[in-house]
Each structure stands twice: as structure tokens, then as C-alpha cells.
Amino acid sequence: MKLDFEHIQSAHCESGVTSSLLRKSSLNKITEPLAFGIGAGLFFVYVPIIKINNGPAIAFRTFPGLIFKRTCNALGIPVVRKKFRSKEQAENYLKQQLDEGNPVGCQVGVYYLSYFPREYRFHFNAHNLIVYGKEDDNYLISDPVMENPTTLTSYELERVRFSKGALAPRGQIYYPKFNGTITDEQIKKAIKAGIKRNVNQMLRIPGRFAGVRGIRYTGEKIKKWRDKLGLQKAGLYLAQLVRMQEEIGTGGGGFRYIYAAFLQEAHVYLQQDELLEISKLFTQAGDLWRTAAVQAAGIYKGRIGSQEDFNLMGDYLIEISVLEKEAFLALKNIKWH
Amino acid sequence: MKKENVPQDMSSLGKITKEVCYATDSSGKYVTELSSGWDVKITALDAAWADIEERKAKAKQQVLNGEASPLLFFMEYRLMDISILSDYTGFWKWQIKRHLKPEVFKDLSDKKLQKYAEAFNVKVDDLKTMTVHEA
Numbered sequence: 218m219k220l221d222f223e224h225i226q227s228a229h230c231e232s233g234v235t236s237s238l239l240r241k242s243s244l245n246k247i248t249e250p251l252a253f254g255i256g257a258g259l260f261f262v263y264v265p266i267i268k269i270n271n272g273p274a275i276a277f278r279t280f281p282g283l284i285f286k287r288t289c290n291a292l293g294i295p296v297v298r299k300k301f302r303s304k305e306q307a308e309n310y311l312k313q314q315l316d317e318g319n320p321v322g323c324q325v326g327v328y329y330l331s332y333f334p335r336e337y338r339f340h341f342n343a344h345n346l347i348v349y350g351k352e353d354d355n356y357l358i359s360d361p362v363m364e365n366p367t368t369l370t371s372y373e374l375e376r377v378r379f380s381k382g383a384l385a386p387r388g389q390i391y392y393p394k395f396n397g398t399i400t401d402e403q404i405k406k407a408i409k410a411g412i413k414r415n416v417n418q419m420l421r422i423p424g425r426f427a428g429v430r431g432i433r434y435t436g437e438k439i440k441k442w443r444d445k446l447g448l449q450k451a452g453l454y455l456a457q458l459v460r461m462q463e464e465i466g467t468g469g470g471g472f473r474y475i476y477a478a479f480l481q482e483a484h485v486y487l488q489q490d491e492l493l494e495i496s497k498l499f500t501q502a503g504d505l506w507r508t509a510a511v512q513a514a515g516i517y518k519g520r521i522g523s524q525e526d527f528n529l530m531g532d533y534l535i536e537i538s539v540l541e542k543e544a545f546l547a548l549k550n551i552k553w554h
Numbered sequence: 555m556k557k558e559n560v561p562q563d564m565s566s567l568g569k570i571t572k573e574v575c576y577a578t579d580s581s582g583k584y585v586t587e588l589s590s591g592w593d594v595k596i597t598a599l600d601a602a603w604a605d606i607e608e609r610k611a612k613a614k615q616q617v618l619n620g621e622a623s624p625l626l627f628f629m630e631y632r633l634m635d636i637s638i639l640s641d642y643t644g645f646w647k648w649q650i651k652r653h654l655k656p657e658v659f660k661d662l663s664d665k666k667l668q669k670y671a672e673a674f675n676v677k678v679d680d681l682k683t684m685t686v687h688e689a
Binding site: 226227228250270271272328332333334335336337339340362363364365381382383385452453456457459460463464465468469470474475477478481482496497500503504507510511513514517518 | 555560566567569570571572573574575576577578582583584586588589592593594595597598599601602603605609632633634637638641642
């Protein structure tokens with residue numbers, strides 16, 4: 218059985234799944250950047266006490282699951298989300314949804330995801346894909362980061378749905394429960410709500426580790442990494458920062474380019490010219506993140522590595538922090554028509 | 555980033571699928587462009603794997619020296635820390651710490667060894683002898 222579903226490649230898995238699952242009811246209007254922006258996807262956090270793969274825990278996007286939830290909430294669309302204890306129940310529920318004609322989103326781990334290249338398989342449990350049918354023992358999979366649709370056997374799908382470790386998906390399935398049509402009015406309202414939420418998330422979140430303050434904090438920390446960790450480990454830490462910033466799913470520049478694209482699309486709906494100017498600031502931020510990545514690469518490749526090189530790396534982040542603060546303040550100060 | 559500056563350095567992912575990047579066209583409007591990879595992140599990933607290889611080699615030597623049980627090697631091999639291994643096997647973390655001692659490991663029941671073998675996706679015999687068949 219194969220549901221009527223069109224695979225669309227996107228940059229990021231969760232905003233891609235969200236956009237695809239809302240495709241029909243929005244008549245293709247909820248694009249990936251709109252889903253990312255309405256879901257207030259842009260973020261920064263560095264959690265110094267946690268280690269991931271022996272390196273720093275850094276994220277450039279909001280907590281997994283929130284983009285889908287917030288986008289649907291902002292559009293006033295009810296969401297069904299289920300977790301399972303039993304693998305059997307998890308598969309039965311999936312089959313039942315497919316029988317009823319619902320393509321569904323699944324949270325999975327990538328360590329045993331067979332179609333991913335081995336180099337990309339870490340114990341990362343917050344990947345998202347869509348199941349849109351089953352033929353014999355093969356589930357039909359639309360993984361948004363892949364160019365083409367693919368398949369997983371029932372065993373392979375079970376294994377990734379029940380991967381273990383941090384953020385274990387526990388068979389998690391989700392889909393929007395909505396048969397109507399999303400109107401432009403709903404989209405306009407949702408865009409404003411998404412921007413407001415993202416402003417709060419980056420400017421008003423308490424503590425030093427998150428939001429624009431978190432970027433500055435990380436920049437200051439980086440300057441101390443060389444002495445504290447030694448050159449080799451400090452290089453590995455920077456490599457991890459770059460992977461979180463640039464690897465599959467980010468669209469480049471730590472999601473800053475997707476956000477800049479979102480603001481341009483928001484302008485089409487809301488006609489506020491400030492949005493176009495602020496979009497440029499996020500493009501600049503993305504470019505600066507990439508300049509910083511080039512500097513980091515110089516260090517982990519061993520081409521450079523003096524304290525001045527680490528200072529420059531840290532200063533890039535501090536500069537980005539100032540720039541993103543300016544951009545989010547400008548968003549906050551928009552007087553909506 | 556401008557569309558024409560989207561990097562096209564061939565990566566291990568690029569051989570399987572290209573990735574979507576957001577970039578601006580000549581009028582400044584955002585469009586999507588496919589990228590086959592970027593040298594900066596290819597080397598970041600290489601650095602991470604070189605570190606894993608180093609940790610594996612170190613763990614192997616510790617096992618050969620009788621300082622740790624083969625579990626240590628397979629944990630590095632499967633990129634697992636004690637907490638992930640605990641989730642996969644159902645053992646408590648303190649139990650795993652005990653099983654990391656060679657003298658405790660050699661007396662483990664087949665049932666317990668089987669749980670570890672499943673978590674690491676290897677055979678019990680290979681677990682004991684630290685043998686891996688995949689590249």
C-alpha cells in the first residue's frame with residue numbers, strides 16, 4: 218500500500234517533515250522556511266556540564282519536537298503524538314494510521330539508520346522521517362534530508378524507532394489531525410506568533426548559556442579552551458561546534474540562512490519592509506558563522522593553533538552575538554500594521 | 555551566502571545524497587541550492603572519526619594489558635558510553651562498571667554476555683575475543 222504522498226527534499230529533518238505533513242492542507246503554502254520560522258526554530262545553547270560524543274553539547278536550533286508542535290499550534294491545527302512501551306503496539310499503530318490514509322512523522326535514531334553513510338551514524342536520536350506506505354516487508358520512507366524516497370524493512374524501522382540513549386524516541390509517531398484548508402489569515406497570524414516566540418527565545422531566556430548571551434558565553438569559553446583542554450582536544454571541541462553548525466539539516470550557517478529565507482517569505486504575507494532588512498542581518502550572521510567555521514577548521518586541521526587564533530575564533534562568536542541581538546531587537550520592535 | 559558560493563566538495567554523504575542549502579540569487583532572494591559537501595565540515599567529521607579510532611586503539615591495548623574487559627573496546631567501537639549501554643542492555647550503570655573489570659567479565663553468564671552481544675550487534679564469541687568483522 219502506498220499513500221498519495223510526494224517526497225520533497227528539505228534542509229532540516231523536522232521542519233521538512235512539518236512542511237510535508239502540512240502540504241495538502243496548506244495547498245503547498247507551508248514551505249520549509251515558514252515551518253522553521255513559525256515553529257521558532259532558531260536558537261543557540263551551549264550546556265557546559267553535558268558531553269555529547271566526548272565533546273561539547275551545542276545546539277543551533279530549538280529542542281527536538283518543538284518545531285512541529287509550535288507550527289501546528291500557531292496555525293490552530295490539532296496534533297496527535299504517541300509514544301509506546303511495546304514495539305508491537307508501535308508497529309500496529311503505524312499500520313493502522315497508514316490504513317486510514319495518514320502519512321505519519323516518526324522520530325528515530327540515526328545510529329542504525331541503514332541508508333545513512335556510516336560516517337554520519339552517531340547515537341543521535343532526534344532525526345525525523347515520514348512513513349507513507351508499506352510494500353511487502355518494506356516501509357516506504359520519505360526522509361526529508363535525502364534527495365529521493367527510500368525504504369526500511371520492518372526490522373530496520375523498529376530498530377531506529379526504538380533506539381536508546383538521550384532523547385530516545387520510544388517509537389514516537391506524530392501527525393496533524395486536520396482535514397480543512399489553512400487560510401492566509403491563519404498563516405499571517407502564525408508568522409507573527411512565531412517571530413515573537415523566537416525573539417523571546419533568543420533575547421529573554423534566562424541564564425548565560427542560551428540565546429544571544431549563550432553565543433557570547435561560548436566565544437569567551439573558546440578563548441580558554443587551548444589552555445584548559447590542550448590543543449588537540451580543543452580542536453576536537455571546535456570540530457564538534459562546526460558539525461552542529463553545518464551538518465546535514467542546517468541549510469548552512471547554523472540555520473541562520475533558513476531563518477533569513479523565512480523572513481523574506483514572511484514579507485510576502487505581511488508586507489512589512491523591515492522584514493527584508495532584518496533578513497539581511499541574518500544572512501550576515503550566517504556568513505559570519507561560516508567565517509568562524511573556516512577559522513575553526515584551520516585549528517582542527519593543525520594549520521594554525523596559537524592563542525591568538527583561539528582569540529580570533531572567540532571574537533567571531535562575540536561579534537555574531539552582537540549582530541543577532543541587533544537583529545532580534547529589530548524584530549521585537551516591528552510595529553505590525 | 556550567494557548561490558554560486560554554495561560549496562561543492564565531495565563528501566561521504568555527497569556520494570549518497572546532496573544536501574539542500576539556502577542561498578541568495580542575484581536579486582538577493584533566497585532559493586535552495588544542492589551542495590555535495592563542504593571541505594570545512596568534511597574535515598570536522600574526519601577529526602571526530604580520527605579521535606574515535608584513537609580511543610578504540612587505546613581501549614584495545616587496555617584490554618590486551620588485562621586492565622579492562624572487552625566491553626571497553628566494544629563501547630568505543632559502537633560509540634557508546636555507560637549510560638547508552640545501560641539503556642540498551644537493561645543493566646544498571648554500576649553493574650556495567652563491574653563488568654568492565656576483566657576478572658568479573660570472565661565469569662559472566664552466557665545470558666548476560668548475550669545481552670551485551672545484542673547491544674553491540676556482534677556474536678558472543680567475537681565479544682570475548684574482541685573480534686570485529688565490519689570495516
